[in-house]
Amino acid sequence: MLDSLLWWLTSPLDYGFMRRALAACIALSLTAPVIGVLLTLRGMSLMGEALSHAILPGVAVSFLLAGFSLPLMMLGGLIAGLVTVAMAGSISTISGLREDAAMASLFLVAMAAGVMVMSLSGSPLDLGHVLFGSILAVDTPTLLLVTLASSAVLITVAIAFRALVVECLDPGFLTLQGRHAGWFHALFMGLVVASLVIGFQTLGTLMAAGLMLLPATSARYWSRRLEGMIAIAVGVALASSVTGLLASYHLGLPSGPCIILLAGVGYLASLLAGPRGGLLQRWPPPRRRQCPALPRHRGGS
Template identity: 90%
Template sequence: MLDTLLWWFTSPLDYAFMRRALAACITLSLTAPVIGVLLILRGLSLMGEALSHAILPGVAVSFLLAGFSLPLMMLGGLAAGLATVAVAGSISTISGLREDAAMASLFLVAMAAGVMVMSLSGSPLDLGHVLFGSILAVDTPTLLLVGVASSVVLATVAVAFRALVVECLDPTFLTLQGRHAGWFHALFMALVVASLVIGFQTLGTLMAAGLMLLPAAVARYWSQRLEGMIAIAVGVALAASVVGLLASYHLGLPSGPSIILLAGAGYLVSLLAAPRGILGRRLARPRHRAAT
């Protein structure tokens, strides 16, 4: 039994493409869930999903102009995502509409524009690659690019972590401390866009937000402390990525959906059985009444 389990985990690593895919999964799992936890604390979880679609026009235009050049496609996606954030913020300021509501309208337009541009290239296969990703196709330059970009995002979060958390919970207090809360909000949204752009090569623009939001949602049910939430979210993302990738190899399943479905299964289990889930709260009520 132990030998079989060991073979199940180690045999795929005989292939270089599986080692690169596993390294990419681990890299993304250390970055995206941290951003996801901060998104959920801000009540902007749907913003991450909207932005994952909003980067599509930039990726599409870069592909149309320069072909399949991952650095240029990532820069194009970053530019499109930041432009969408800026426009949504301007609409919110001028009209009083909530920023997430403005984003919901913009991402539909952005996604339609991106699909239209990709269609003009005449290759539906390339459109599928951009929409759904291909983690098994990650080569060494792509892995290095993902690693460097993820390191920059994590380093920025680490340096500005305290201010980002305070701006999330009480932006007025941050302003009273002599720091402009709006700048840190803009920085955080830029980090969200950057994290999604990093993940589009492996999971595609349609599922890049999955590894960001699902582990963070799981962590919300198991911990009330920020440090605990981040640790749990990263752990869930790592488990879903590694097991999903290996399961896809052994069972012949697509890698990206396997990873996201495992993370989704973790969310369903947490929703039911976690201390802050449905069953956990129901079991806690009788004890609370007995104590009172």
Template identity: 75%
Template sequence: MFDALLWWFTAPLEYAFMRRALVACLALSFTAPVLGVLLTLRGMSLMGEALSHAILPGVAVAFMLAGFSLPAMMLGGVTAGLVTVAVAGGVTQFSGLKEDAAMTSLFLIAMAGGVLIVTLSGNALDLGHVLFGTILGVDNATLLLVALASSLILAGLAVAFRALVVEALDPLFLTLQGRHAGWTHALFMTLVVLSLVVGFQTLGTLMAAGLMLLPAAAARYWSQRLEGMLAIAIGLSLAASVTGLLVSYHAELPTGPSIVLLAGLGYGVSTVAGPCRGLWARYRGPRRESLPQ
């Protein structure tokens, strides 16, 4: 039994492409959930999903100009994401429309334009790679880019973590302390865009936000403390990534959807069994209070 279980875990790692995919998943799992937790604290969870689609035009233009060059597509995605964030901020500033509403409108336009560009410049297979990712096709150069981008995200979080948390909870207090909340918000959105571009390399633009938002949302059912939510979100993301990678290999299933579905399963279990506002905790609470003293 133990030998069979050990084989199930180790057999896929005999292949170099599986080892590279595993490292890419681990890099994404240590960065994306942290940003997801900060997004949920801001009440901006849908912004992550919108931004993951907004990077598509930049990826599509880079693909049209340079072919399937991952460095060029990554640069194009970052550029498109930052432009979308800047335009959404400008619309909010001058029209009074909420930032999430402006972002939703822009991402719909960007998504449609990106799909059109990819379709006109390539074929259905190329579009599938862009939309759903090619995690098993990660080569050494792509893995290096993912590692460098993830390291840059971690460095940004380490340097500005306290300011990012304060800006999420009380931006006015941050301004009173002599630090402009707008710049902190811009830094945070830049890190989110960079993380989503890293996710695009592995999970595609349609599911790049999966490991960012699902573990973060699930963590809120297990802890009310920030450090607890961060640790749980990272743990759930790691579990979904590794297990999804192994399941997809043995069951011959698409890797990206397997990872995201397992992250969704973790979220579903958390909504039921989580001690903080989970359905089971809410059900037991009133019954416990009604017992005679």
């Protein structure tokens, strides 16, 4: 039994493409959930999903102009995401519309434009690769690029962590400390875009937000402390990535959907059994205590 389990865990590592895919999964799992926790604290979870689609036009235009060049596709996706963030912020400032509502409108237009541009290449395979990713196709230069970009995002978060958290919880207090809250909000949105761009090669633009948001929302059912949520979210992402990658190899299933589905299983398990608001903690509902009836006073004449 133990030998079979050891073979199941180690046999895929005999192949170089599996080792590179595993390293890419680890790099993404150490980066995306940290951004996801900060995103959920701000109540902007759907913003991450919208931005994952908003990078598609930049990726598509870069692919159409330069072919399958990952650095240029990542640069195009980064530019498209930042432009979308700037447009959403401008619309919100000018019209008073909520930023997430403006983003929802823009990402639909951006996604349609991206699919239209990709269709001009004439290859459904290319469109599928961009939309759904291909983590098993990660080569050495791609792995190096993903690792360096993930490291840059983590270092930036570490340097500005305190200010990012304060801006998330109380922007006014950050302004009183002599720091402009708007700049840190813009920095954070840039980090969200960068994290999504890093993940599109492996998980595609449609599922890049999955590894960012699902572990982060799972962690909220296990801890109320920020450092605890970050540690749990990273652990859930690592477990989902490694197990999903191994399952996809042994069962012949697509790797990206396997990883995201396992992250979804982790979320459902947390929703059910998590000690911080899980359904089992709320069931049965506590009975409302009733005050004993007071004796009625009988007045005499």
